[in-house]
Amino acid sequence: MQSVSWLRRRKYGLMRLGLLTLAAVLATAARAEENVPNCEVPPYLLATESKLPKVAEAVKNGKPLDILVLGSRSSAIVSTSDNNAYPFRLQAALKEKLPSATVNLSVELQPKKTAEEMAGSFVKLLEAKKPNLVIWQTGTVDAMRSIDPDEFRAAVNNGVTELQDAGADVILMNLQYSPRTETMISVPPYIDNMRVVAQERDVPLFDRFAIMRQWNENGDFDLFNPTHGIELAKQVHDCLGKALSKLIIDAAQLGPVAQQN
Known part of the structure; x- marks a missing residue:
C-alpha cells in the first residue's frame, strides 16, 4: 500500500x-x-501618389532590384555592414515580401556632409553602382549647420534631378526624430523643403521624422531615454526597414500577383 x-x-x-x-x-x-515593438505606421504617413517605375520594371521582368542607400551616420547603428541597421532590415523585408526577386543593396555613408556636398559625388556613385532605386537620406547635417533652407532645397532638388537623369528611381528620407535634438536645432524648414522637392520632382518621401515621433508619442519607443542604447536602436531600425519596404512595394504597385510572379 x-x-x-x-x-x-x-x-x-x-x-x-x-x-x-x-x-x-x-x-x-x-x-x-x-x-x-509595435511597428504600425498610420497609413497617411506611408501614402504617396508618386511611382517607382524602375523598381516595378525590374521586379516584374525578373531583373535584379539594385538599391543604393545614400545616408549619414543615422543610416547605420555600428557600421555600414551592420545587418541590424534599417537598410539591411529593408532588404530582408523585401526578400520576404518578394520571394522571387533578387534584391541587392549597398550603403554609401557620407557623414558630416550637407546635401550639396553629398550630391557632388552622385555621378561617380551611380556610374559605379547602377542602381534601380536610390534612397537618399539627408537634412540632418544641414539642420545642424543651419544651412539656409532655400539653399538646402535647391541642393536636394539638383541632387534628385541628377539621380533621375542617371536612370534611377528616388526616395527621399528626412531626418530621424529625437526629442532631445528637436529642442536644439530648427527642424521644420528642412522637413518642409524636402516635402516640396518630393512633390515637385514626383518622388516618394519617407517621412522618418514623423513616423518616429508617432512611435515616441504613442509609447511604442521611448526615444527620450538614452539608456536603452543599441537594443532600442535595433528595434527602431527594424521597424523603419519594414515600413520602408511597404512604401516601396506600394509605390511600385507590386500587388500580390506581381509579388508571386
Missing part, C-alpha cells in the same frame, strides 16, 4: 511540475510578446 501511495504522490508531483513548467513557458512567451 505504501508503495502505491508513494507512486501516486510521485505521479501527482510530476504532473504538478509539468503544469508549473508549462505556465512558466507561457508566461515567458507572453512577456516576450509584450516586448515586441
